[in-house]
Amino acid sequence: MEVNRESIRGFAEASLDFNPLHLDDRYMEGSSFGKTKYQGVIAHGMMNFALITRMMTDWLGPRGGIHRRLETRWLKPVYPGDVVSPQATISKKLKTVKGQWVLFIIEVKNQTGELVAQGEAMAEFPSPQS
Amino acid sequence: MEEFLEKFEKNFWKDWEKRKTWDEIQPGELRPSHPVTLTKEMIQKFARAIGDLNPLYFDEEYARESPYGGLIAPPSIHIMLMFACTPHDDWMKEPGTINAGQSWFYNVPARPGDRIRLVCKALDRFIKKNRLFVIHENVFYNQKDEVICSGRGWTIRPR
Numbered sequence: 410m411e412v413n414r415e416s417i418r419g420f421a422e423a424s425l426d427f428n429p430l431h432l433d434d435r436y437m438e439g440s441s442f443g444k445t446k447y448q449g450v451i452a453h454g455m456m457n458f459a460l461i462t463r464m465m466t467d468w469l470g471p472r473g474g475i476h477r478r479l480e481t482r483w484l485k486p487v488y489p490g491d492v493v494s495p496q497a498t499i500s501k502k503l504k505t506v507k508g509q510w511v512l513f514i515i516e517v518k519n520q521t522g523e524l525v526a527q528g529e530a531m532a533e534f535p536s537p538q539s
Numbered sequence: 540m541e542e543f544l545e546k547f548e549k550n551f552w553k554d555w556e557k558r559k560t561w562d563e564i565q566p567g568e569l570r571p572s573h574p575v576t577l578t579k580e581m582i583q584k585f586a587r588a589i590g591d592l593n594p595l596y597f598d599e600e601y602a603r604e605s606p607y608g609g610l611i612a613p614p615s616i617h618i619m620l621m622f623a624c625t626p627h628d629d630w631m632k633e634p635g636t637i638n639a640g641q642s643w644f645y646n647v648p649a650r651p652g653d654r655i656r657l658v659c660k661a662l663d664r665f666i667k668k669n670r671l672f673v674i675h676e677n678v679f680y681n682q683k684d685e686v687i688c689s690g691r692g693w694t695i696r697p698r
Contacts, residue, residue, distance in 0.1 A: 410589070410590060416588075419587075419588045420588045420589070422584070422588070423584045423585045423587070423588035423619060424585065424588070424618045424619045424622065425547060425549075425619055425622035425623055426618070426622055427549045427550070427551050427632075428551055428632070428634055428635070428636060429551065429552070429634045429635070430634070430635065430636075430637070436634070453638075454638040454641075455615075455618045455638065455641070456588075456589065458615060458618065458641060459585075459588075459589045459591075459613070459615040459618060460589055462613060462614050462615040463589055463590070463591040463593075463613065463615075466591075466593060466613065466614065467591075467593070470593070470595070475645075476614050476645060477644060477645050478642070478643065478644045478645065479614075479641075479642070479643055480640070480641070480642035480643075481640060481641055481642075482639070482640040483638060483639060483640060528640075
């Protein structure tokens, strides 16, 4: 997904997160975040979270799987003009007493291949008898 | 939804000094919250914002014939509900709040018409690399007191 000011504003309106980090360049230029300096507004980390979730539900739905868990860590900011691509890789399949689970490694990269977020996801595939 | 949005204060700078600082956030103490009725419009606006046109969120007939038996919300709808269910002076709305990480577990889907309730609190606060961290936990319930989802977040506080 290509991130731009319009999509960031759209996500702010839809998520009700109007933090000036995402909307106000002047605030970002004048602010200090410890050692972190940003080059203007950044996309919501939770926009990436929602995009990862969309990827999971798009893949799992037709296969009968249910998205059960997502854990993410934000590594680098996403700026207007960036293109972010989430990816999931199956790391393990296992059965529990009452379920069948698939674990995933999650990565989100930008257009230069930099990792901007990483995490793990879990999906459940209900047993036919359950 | 229009009425709800009219009342929602989008200017997070308004009365920002009244919000709790890192020093004032008490781990274990419940954050004030209020129930919100989730509408189809809220769900669809959120889904569209990430380009997600899954028919489970848009097509009533398709959704009715699906295992869900009706329209549902995407699992990540809690992102919006967090801001919808908390008052304007909640410290999560402090300008400059940085999201460091999140983990969420999903139980039953949220649906249009659900009366959503949030129980939330800080669990811990600490200083690392000169930054002020808070760990917080959140549980969303529907009107039947079923857990929709539960999650934990790590944020860096601006002050």
